Amino acid sequence: MNTRPIFALALLASAACAQAQSTQEPTNLLEDGSFELANQAAGTWGFYQGSQATGWYAVGDNSLIELRNNLVGTAQNGSSFAELDSQNGNSTMTQDFSTVAGQTYYLSFYYSSRPASDVYNGSCCSVVPAESNGLSFNVGSGWTAAPALPANQTYDNVWNYFTTSFVAASATTTLSFMATGLSDTFGTSLDNVKVWTDTPPVPEPATLALMVAGLAAIGARVRRQQKSS
Numbered sequence: 001m002n003t004r005p006i007f008a009l010a011l012l013a014s015a016a017c018a019q020a021q022s023t024q025e026p027t028n029l030l031e032d033g034s035f036e037l038a039n040q041a042a043g044t045w046g047f048y049q050g051s052q053a054t055g056w057y058a059v060g061d062n063s064l065i066e067l068r069n070n071l072v073g074t075a076q077n078g079s080s081f082a083e084l085d086s087q088n089g090n091s092t093m094t095q096d097f098s099t100v101a102g103q104t105y106y107l108s109f110y111y112s113s114r115p116a117s118d119v120y121n122g123s124c125c126s127v128v129p130a131e132s133n134g135l136s137f138n139v140g141s142g143w144t145a146a147p148a149l150p151a152n153q154t155y156d157n158v159w160n161y162f163t164t165s166f167v168a169a170s171a172t173t174t175l176s177f178m179a180t181g182l183s184d185t186f187g188t189s190l191d192n193v194k195v196w197t198d199t200p201p202v203p204e205p206a207t208l209a210l211m212v213a214g215l216a217a218i219g220a221r222v223r224r225q226q227k228s229s
């Protein structure tokens, strides 16, 4: 028996699996979860109102999203990160994204207590106290406080990873973040926010067409060899 066609079929199947695996990196369902698209200039900060920050919406007339580009702390991802205890104090921001009701999704983000600052409280205290920090999130079923972090004794962000899962209730889910704790313009840094689902993505049509064509060609060859043997 000629085993070459079977071997080729196994090779092709394994290549197809590898292709399918490579497309299984979770896709972030959020727009600009890393706060990079505002193009905040290096070493500067800025305030963003309403929908000025791509993907994100500052809720309420006085709400501002503060973005800093590697200023008073290094970004966890890219060069910029957000802080919601902005010039007007504790703020809230939201982003809507498409979901399937009943499906499980995952949320992750990095957050850090505000780095030490010589300008905190005038000339008194360079370390921003833990109670000045605080961050809560909401995926449509109420606010949840991110685990409290100790005061940051360093002059850089100390990033902590947080992840959780939730079940979507409708075709659109709203993710919100809110600064909590003392509303004193010094608050928690936030970066690299992701939402994804573990449902395997459908292979791209081109990949599928290639797989079908390859399998059909091998099948035809096996049939020809069986007839001639």
Ligand SMILES: [Ca+2]
Pocket (backbone or CB within 6 Å): 033, 034, 035, 036, 075, 076, 077, 078, 079, 080, 081, 191, 192
């Ligand atoms: Ca970033």
Ligand SMILES: [Ca+2]
Pocket (backbone or CB within 6 Å): 066, 083, 084, 085, 086, 087, 185, 186, 187
């Ligand atoms: Ca601030």
Ligand SMILES: [Ca+2]
Pocket (backbone or CB within 6 Å): 085, 131, 132, 133, 180, 181, 182, 183, 184, 185, 186, 187
């Ligand atoms: Ca604060």
